Each structure stands twice: as C-alpha cells, then as structure tokens.
Amino acid sequence: MTPAAPQGFLSPTGVEVAFVLVGLATLGAALVSVTTRRLVHAALWLVVALGGVAVEYLLLTAEFIAWVQVLIYVGSVVVLLLFGLMLTKAPIGPSPDADSGNRWIALGVAGLAAATLGWVVLDAFRTAWIDLDGPVQGSTRVTGDMLFRHWVLPFEALSVLLLAALVGAIVLSRKDPRATGDTAAPGSRGADGTEDPEGTR
Amino acid sequence: MNDVLDVALRLLAVFAAFLVLPLVVGQTEHKVMAHMQGRLGPMYAGGFHGWAQLVADGVKFAQKEDVVPAEADRRVFRLAPAVALLPYLLVLLAIPVGPDTVGQVVDAGVFFVLAVMGVGVLGSLMAGWASANKFSLLGGLRTAAQLLSYELPMLLAAASVAMAAGTVSLTGILDAFEWWWLPWQIVGAVVFFVAGLAELQRPPFDMPVADSEIIFGAYTEYTGMRFALFLLAEYAGIVVLCGLTTVLFLGGWHGPLGADGLGWLWTLLKTAVLAFVVIWLRVSYPRMREDQLQRLAWTVLVPLALAQIALTGVVKVVL
Numbered sequence: 347m348t349p350a351a352p353q354g355f356l357s358p359t360g361v362e363v364a365f366v367l368v369g370l371a372t373l374g375a376a377l378v379s380v381t382t383r384r385l386v387h388a389a390l391w392l393v394v395a396l397g398g399v400a401v402e403y404l405l406l407t408a409e410f411i412a413w414v415q416v417l418i419y420v421g422s423v424v425v426l427l428l429f430g431l432m433l434t435k436a437p438i439g440p441s442p443d444a445d446s447g448n449r450w451i452a453l454g455v456a457g458l459a460a461a462t463l464g465w466v467v468l469d470a471f472r473t474a475w476i477d478l479d480g481p482v483q484g485s486t487r488v489t490g491d492m493l494f495r496h497w498v499l500p501f502e503a504l505s506v507l508l509l510a511a512l513v514g515a516i517v518l519s520r521k522d523p524r525a526t527g528d529t530a531a532p533g534s535r536g537a538d539g540t541e542d543p544e545g546t547r
Numbered sequence: 548m549n550d551v552l553d554v555a556l557r558l559l560a561v562f563a564a565f566l567v568l569p570l571v572v573g574q575t576e577h578k579v580m581a582h583m584q585g586r587l588g589p590m591y592a593g594g595f596h597g598w599a600q601l602v603a604d605g606v607k608f609a610q611k612e613d614v615v616p617a618e619a620d621r622r623v624f625r626l627a628p629a630v631a632l633l634p635y636l637l638v639l640l641a642i643p644v645g646p647d648t649v650g651q652v653v654d655a656g657v658f659f660v661l662a663v664m665g666v667g668v669l670g671s672l673m674a675g676w677a678s679a680n681k682f683s684l685l686g687g688l689r690t691a692a693q694l695l696s697y698e699l700p701m702l703l704a705a706a707s708v709a710m711a712a713g714t715v716s717l718t719g720i721l722d723a724f725e726w727w728w729l730p731w732q733i734v735g736a737v738v739f740f741v742a743g744l745a746e747l748q749r750p751p752f753d754m755p756v757a758d759s760e761i762i763f764g765a766y767t768e769y770t771g772m773r774f775a776l777f778l779l780a781e782y783a784g785i786v787v788l789c790g791l792t793t794v795l796f797l798g799g800w801h802g803p804l805g806a807d808g809l810g811w812l813w814t815l816l817k818t819a820v821l822a823f824v825v826i827w828l829r830v831s832y833p834r835m836r837e838d839q840l841q842r843l844a845w846t847v848l849v850p851l852a853l854a855q856i857a858l859t860g861v862v863k864v865v866l
Binding site: 384386387390393409410413414416417420421422424425426428429431432433438485486 | 672
C-alpha cells in the first residue's frame with residue numbers, strides 16, 4: 347500500500363460505490379441475523395453477512411482471502427452451526443425464548459468493539475491506497491510471500507493456539523477416559539454425536 | 548465490443564455444458580446400470596435406445612404440481628434448490644477444459660472450486676430443516692455430519708497437488724503437470740475422489756438420502772421442478788467432481804497423443820471414464836452405515852491424505 351493519495355477521501359469511483367453498497371447489505375444481514383426470532387433464519391442470514399464480507403475482500407483485490415473466507419466460514423462454520431441447531435428443538439416458527447436478558451449489555455459490548463476496531467482501522471489506513479500496478483496485493487503468491495517471509499512467528503503461534511484448541515476439544519468430547527478406546531473422530535463432536543447409541547446428546 | 552462478445556460466448560458455452568453434461572451422465576447411468584443388471588433400460592422415448600428419456604422426465608417434472616407443505620418454512624423451502632444447484636454452475640466456470648478453453652481463469656482456482664462446492668451443501672441443509680418433516684431433518688443431520696468429516700481429506704488431497712505444482716491456480720497446475728505425477732499423487736487422487744463422492748452423497752455414501760429408510764432424506768417433501776433441480780444438482784455435481792479430479796490428478800488436457808488442438812477431448816474423455824466409475828460404484832457397493840462412514844473418513848482418508856502431503860513434501864525437497 348502507498349501512503350500517497352492522489353484521490354480524495356471516498357472519491358466515488360465504481361468500486362468504492364460497490365464497496366459501500368455491499369457493506370450496507372452485509373451490515374443489514376448481520377443486524378437481521380441478531381434480531382430475528384427464528385433461530386435457523388439467523389444462521390442463514392449469517393451466511394449472507396459472511397458472504398458479503400467475502401465480496402468486500404474481493405473488491406479489495408484480496409482474492410485468496412475471499413475464497414478462504416467462503417471455504418471456512420460459509421462452508422464449514424455455518425454448516426457446523428446448522429448441524430448444532432438441528433440437534434436442538436429449534437422450531438420452524440419464531441422461538442419465544444430467543445431473546446436473552448443480557449442483550450443490552452451485549453449491544454453495548456458490540457458497539458464498543460465496533461467503535462474501537464473502526465477507529466483503529468480508520469486511523470491506520472486513512473490515507474493508504476491499494477497500488478494496482480505490479481503484482482496484485484492480495485493474490486495468492488503475494489499473500490504467501492508476506493505470510494512466510496514477514497509473519498512466520500505469528501503464523502506459528504496461531505498454529506500452536508489452534509492445536510491447543512483441538513486437543514482441548516478432544517479432551518472435552520471424551521465422555522469417560524476409561525471407555526474411549528475406540529473414539530474414532532478426534533475433534534469432531536458431530537461424529538461423536540451420531541455414534542451415540544442412545545441418541546441422547 | 549469484442550470483449551463483451553467473448554465473455555458472453557464463454558458464459559453461454561459454460562451454461563450449455565451445465566445443462567447438457569448432467570443429462571448425458573444421467574442417461575448413461577440409466578443405460579449402464581440397466582446393462583450391469585441384465586436389463587435394457589429406457590428403450591422407447593425418442594426412438595433410438597430411449598435417448599430422450601431424461602427429456603421426457605423433465606417434461607413430466609414440469610407438469611407436476613409444486614407442493615409446499617403447510618407447516619414448512621416457505622421461503623427457505625423454496626430457496627433451497629437454487630442454493631443447491633447454482634454453486635456447481637459457478638464451479639464449472641473455473642474448470643479448464645483445454646489450454647485456452649476455460650470459462651474464467653481464477654487466481655486461487657483450487658480454493659475457489661472447493662469453497663463454492665461446499666456452499667452447495669447448504670441447499671440440502673436448508674431443505675432438510677425447512678420441510679418440517681422428521682425424515683428430512685434426519686437427512687439434513689446426516690448431510691451435515693458427512694460434509695464436516697469429508698471436507699477435510701478432500702482439502703488435504705487438493706493441497707498436496709497444489710504443493711506439487713507450486714500454485715493454486717487450476718491452469719497453473721495443469722501447466723506444471725508431468726506424467727509421473729500420476730503414480731506420485733495416486734493416493735491423493737483416490738482420497739479426493741472418494742471424499743468427493745461422499746460430499747455428493749452418491750452411493751455407497753448415500754446415507755443422507757437413503758431412499759429405503761428415510762425416503763430420500765432432505766428431499767422427501769419436494770415435488771415437480773424443485774425436486775428436478777435437486778436431481779440436476781446431483782448430476783452436475785458428478786460432472787464437476789469428475790472434471791476436478793481430471794484436472795487436479797489426471798493431467799487434464801495432457802495425453803499421449805494429439806497434443807495440439809485435441810486437449811479438450813482428453814479432458815472430456817477422462818471425465819467420462821470417471822463418471823462411469825461413479826455409476827459403476829453405485830451398482831457394485833451396498834450403502835455404508837453412518838458409523839462406517841465416519842470411521843472411513845477419520846481413520847482412513849485423513850491419515851492417507853496426510854501421508855500423501857508428507858510424500859509430496861519429501862519428493863519436492865529432494866528434486
């Protein structure tokens with residue numbers, strides 16, 4: 347990114363207009379996702395919101411990140427969420443007890459987090475523009491170079507963190523330490539649930 | 548103007564392939580299954596060996612009433628077939644058929660196709676939940692469990708090829724292909740193909756739609772065109788999976804002869820052979836139980852895929 351900015355702040359080029367529009371749609375989907383009283387609709391609106399974020403990455407030329415976003419969040423996390431919801435008694439219609447008493451505190455925390463993140467990003471990248479000459483910033487090759495040349499230590503730290511989470515998940519999903527010799531599915535509580543002979547989980 | 552025309556032609560070609568190839572696979576399935584079981588299969592529709600059977604089926608589906616159950620979540624129920632079908636159209640856009648014959652070159656092609664294919668399964672989940680039917684719900688549950696466990700070996704196997712080629716672009720992988728990749732990546736190829744079959748819920752991995760026990764799972768309540776769209780999604784999925792396996796592991800347009808101009812024929816031929824194998828497996832193997840499915844994924848496919856990645860890494864470093 348180059349700090350020199352020949353353009354004005356938010357000069358309305360086509361890409362920027364599209365960026366703002368997609369951003370508004372994403373925000374709307376996110377709001378519906380937390381306010382709807384139908385649990386599965388919330389998960390499906392989450393798909394729209396996460397997909398919108400992927401489109402924003404595309405508009406910022408970060409193609410690789412965009413596809414990974416779709417692969418991980420839309421393809422796996424939401425499927426996991428829906429799987430979990432199907433195991434509950436989520437009704438087709440509105441859930442009467444979908445509102446938590448904590449929702450105003452949650453709103454405050456969310457607003458605070460959004461303000462902090464927005465302020466940090468605006469402050470850091472206010473005058474930075476993506477340089478479209480030369481290799482594209484977000485292409486797979488450039489992303490890989492950046493990741494493994496400049497950010498190896500954070501990358502490895504994250505790997506250790508994820509490994510710890512994986513081991514933790516295995517430990518938590520073991521029911522009885524003595525009777526789990528044939529647990530076939532490490533890290534997959536879904537697989538464990540379907541093997542449960544009583545189907546009580 | 549020329550650019551616009553070029554894009555329009557490419558889109559049109561991909562769309563035509565999207566409409567025709569699944570029907571060809573479907574008709575082949577009718578005939579191959581019939582002959583493997585000592586029958587003739589469709590013989591009357593269209594005259595010559597029943598070639599128009601699936602067209603007749605389409606007309607039949609279009610005439611049927613479109614029923615939405617009273618208790619169903621109507622909007623999600625109606626949206627589900629589109630969510631199941633459209634991702635395969637997008638994937639088909641990125642699969643290279645010949646050296647210059649590709650709908651659209653995508654920089655991170657492998658990630659694009661796997662990501663978008665994963666979205667298609669959301670359609671089954673939406674259908675399973677929105678039908679308000681216990682069999683559909685069971686089907687949706689099994690679909691989700693199956694997807695969660697088979698996505699991992701599929702990704703790992705694809706990652707192995709990407710490591711070998713040093714790129715995640717589908718055309719880049721084919722440009723780097725050498726004939727000895729075939730024995731080198733064969734384990735990864737088998738893992739990818741098997742995991743892909745499971746993701747498509749094709750026999751022997753058709754536990755989520757098992758028609759004889761949970762009445763076609765998530766699709767129980769669907770009739771008419773919406774049901775036909777789900778069926779079309781299944782066969783489009785076969786085309787996409789076979790095309791991807793061809794491109795990633797079998798060298799796509801590379802062949803022993805006819806290097807210039809006939810590359811697309813090799814791709815289509817390899818895809819057709821793989822599609823035949825998919826049909827063959829359906830006739831040969833009984834349905835796997837849910838616990839057998841999970842055990843196969845976690846104790847066989849994932850270790851094999853990891854071993855393949857290790858092998859790829861070792862060979863890559865030695866060379």
